[in-house]
Amino acid sequence: MTGQRRIGSGFDAGSTASDVLAGVDLRGKLALVTGGYSGLGLETTKALSAVGAHVVVPARRPEVAAKALPGVEVGRLDLADQDSVRTFAEDFLASGRGIDLLIGNAGIMACPETRVGPGWEAQFAINHLGHHALVNLLWPAVRPGARVVMVSSRGHHFSGIRWDDVHFEHGYDKWLAYGQAKTANVLFAVHLDTLARDRGVRAFAVHPGRIRTELGRHLTREDFAGFDGDDAGYRSPEQGAATQVWAATSPRLDGMGGLYCEDCDIAEPAPAEGEWTGVREHAIDPEQAARLWTLSAELTGLDRLSRP
Template identity: 55%
Template sequence: MTTAQQPLPSGFGAASTAEEVIKGVDLTGKVAIVTGGYSGIGLETARVLRSAGADVVVPARDLRRARAALETVPGAEVEHLDLLDPASIDAFAEKFLASGRPLHILVDSAGIMATPLTRDARGYEAQFATNHLGHFQLAARLWPALVAAGGARVVSVSSRGIRFGGVDFDDLHFERRPYEPFVAYGQSKTANALFAVELDRRGRSQGVRAFAVHPGIIIDTGLAKHVPAEAVRASGAVDAQGRPVRDPARQLKTVAQGAATSVWCATDPRLAGLGGVYCENCDISPLVAPEEEAAWRAGAETPGVLPYAVDPEAAARLWEVSERLTA
């Protein structure tokens, strides 16, 4: 397949922080929405965008918790939104659109990982519904504000979890196949990547570009709370005492490093005119060649994205399915 998955290079790397990549960027007058912007890398993303002058809106299911966390981000706005509740998504979008503000940056950072089998009120599997469908619906409802920006970027936080599997269009919600938490997570993260591909194709003529991001492994954000402790230790993400291991070359990052690629995709001027690509370590990822796939899967050191996660035909199909699922 032909692909835009070619590193620039950007001049940044795995150890770069969000503050480093935004240095010199002025976001005064820009508006950003950051889902998950009150914890983990989402909070750091919101903080850094705000520090560069952006008006930052953080949608949150738990308003009290969000407001407490965002006391460190003066001026950040908090509004109610539950990604598993379609009516909540619509209400948030309607309120934002009614404000008349354009939306320059949308960072989809909220997510859940490897949860036990849970379904929403529609019967949809929760990881797919939260990580992908909720963000799909949010972007669709906010589309007029993205277009009004006259140059907007959507950042979809994916993961190297794409390696656990692609999108199973025949059984999205594990109604027939056995439920495996990491397979479901992988499907949702592949969906995040495919979402960026098709959103970019549909939006580029109107100035809306999209990027998917692998932030790295940031073990102390709470995302891995459903992962057994022995699995976390086996991954090398913590030491014998259970303390986080920091080694950016192996994708084991701090929160500041983990937020860097999202911020880079949202703001770096070198990405003007680009989009629909999967990024990591503050650069565009190369495509993993078939002969390199086994080595890529065996370790986290080698950057890259699997072809099925950026396949334009799969992306178009997912978009159509998502439209039906979210009405």
């Protein structure tokens, strides 16, 4: 827990992606942003492109992505389909290019019970296992000094990993499933950082804040009413993209990794049950992170970092 301390970044919850990238030059850098064509991903792609990065956007709906991002490289990728992940990765590796920034932005939230692949619960499969497979398959292209950023959520407070029923085979709850998937995003970053830091690759997870985007398409009026009743309200997409862009590029994070960030800074440990700030211990526990990596490797058949 000692690394989870604010560093006084100079930015805050009101900062935008453009604010945190002021003075940053990413010319010659390649960034890959999953889901980088709508909501926070779209703002992330725009902001990185504006400071010179060549952005590749793997998209489940590439025709929609191409319309939203004229001039940006788009590929076909469905994180729910491991064969699709493999095909995208093979095509990218064949191009011979390296990756400097990889942002796992795509995901789903609080959907009705859905099964994908061999019967996996969809939120865990798409938000976590799809990204686990993607990073492992693309690993030969990840350059020394690169950063990997996983977009998690304050939703990780809802649930740790349900080790006895990861795929909700004994009763489904959309919010517990979302919470588990968002915890998995953080734990993935924690263990990826442990495995990759000797190569100079560092990993972070972020909470972007509360933003009205297409991510909320499964939410009911009652869901929104419950959210609207607590804390400080919603941010703009430009503000929501700021923390992931900051984590991907800030020189203040040089030499650091395996950390959860919010409000364009490193987050503090969560103060107490029922308080929705900071990061819960279950999401940054290195033993649980290693256990999740092992489980994910078994499910996907991919562990290019531990066993090249």
